[in-house]
Amino acid sequence: MSEPAPISVSFEFFPPKTEEMEKTLWESITRLAPMTPEFVSVTYGAGGSTRERTHATVKRILAETSLTPAAHLTCVAATRGEVDEVIRSYWDAGVRHIVALRGDPLNGIGARYEPHPGGYVNAADLVAGIKRLAGFEVSVSAYPEKHPESPSVAEDIDMLKAKVDAGATRAMTQFFFENDCYFRYLERVRARGIGIPIVPGILPVQNFKQTRAFAERCGAGVPRWLAQRFEGLEEDVATRKLIAAAVAAEQVLGLVEQGVRQFHFYTMNRADLVYAICHLLGLRPATAREAA
Numbered sequence: 001m002s003e004p005a006p007i008s009v010s011f012e013f014f015p016p017k018t019e020e021m022e023k024t025l026w027e028s029i030t031r032l033a034p035m036t037p038e039f040v041s042v043t044y045g046a047g048g049s050t051r052e053r054t055h056a057t058v059k060r061i062l063a064e065t066s067l068t069p070a071a072h073l074t075c076v077a078a079t080r081g082e083v084d085e086v087i088r089s090y091w092d093a094g095v096r097h098i099v100a101l102r103g104d105p106l107n108g109i110g111a112r113y114e115p116h117p118g119g120y121v122n123a124a125d126l127v128a129g130i131k132r133l134a135g136f137e138v139s140v141s142a143y144p145e146k147h148p149e150s151p152s153v154a155e156d157i158d159m160l161k162a163k164v165d166a167g168a169t170r171a172m173t174q175f176f177f178e179n180d181c182y183f184r185y186l187e188r189v190r191a192r193g194i195g196i197p198i199v200p201g202i203l204p205v206q207n208f209k210q211t212r213a214f215a216e217r218c219g220a221g222v223p224r225w226l227a228q229r230f231e232g233l234e235e236d237v238a239t240r241k242l243i244a245a246a247v248a249a250e251q252v253l254g255l256v257e258q259g260v261r262q263f264h265f266y267t268m269n270r271a272d273l274v275y276a277i278c279h280l281l282g283l284r285p286a287t288a289r290e291a292a
């Protein structure tokens with residue numbers, strides 16, 4: 001019997017707004033780097049609102065670490081020329097991987113999305129534009145519970161197919177808490193003829209109240225059992241962390257049991273829970289492996 005493929009991970013960070021957040025971010029990057037992730041992605045605010053901070057974070061990762069950065073890019077509220085300028089600047093900085101996203105409407109999630117009159121129409125159009133300009137690896141998003149604006153799961157999967165046809169070679173899912181939801185989605189994606197890796201996005205619950213609000217905004221379900229596990233722990237940070245670790249461990253080990261070997265972690269710029277889960281997955285710091 002052949003050996004299973006090794007487990008690989010990637011981590012998502014967001015650009016810091018303050019000096020204190022910058023310190024937390026770099027402590028997290030330093031802590032997680034020895035797990036040798038396949039790449040680390042850096043998010044991009046709506047309408048390019050974090051453009052400069054995203055670019056600065058990506059450039060620092062390139063300059064000061066051995067990690068491979070993947071820069072997020074959206075096409076909201078920008079002309080093709082403006083977006084193309086960002087794409088070229090990433091290439092010139094040494095970035096070779098972009099996570100291409102349409103982005104949220106300028107008026108926030110739930111508002112009607114209007115493409116910029118002179119801009120890329122959607123994520124598939126953006127992927128095609130990136131591939132036209134340079135030889136980037138392009139990853140995209142996937143939605144096991146469908147994008148909040150999609151009329152149906154089928155139409156959502158049609159959009160994923162369009163992104164793949166335009167040149168995307170990997171999709172990371174929106175976070176989810178029910179593994180069956182991921183596997184049902186994967187079955188439908190494969191039935192549609194989409195063969196790229198569909199990497200499960202995992203969100204360790206740092207703060208349940210914030211997670212629930214975040215989930216409501218992006219159309220991710222929060223099961224009753226999850227709410228019950230955190231019930232009454234609003235002021236008990238230590239116990240909350242233990243419960244969060246148990247929930248995340250249960251989820252990822254359940255996915256591994258069913259053959260999943262790739263994971264994308266939404267770190268929220270905090271390393272402790274993610275590091276612990278990676279350890280449970282059998283990953284060890286590069287220095288420890290070299291010494292063995």
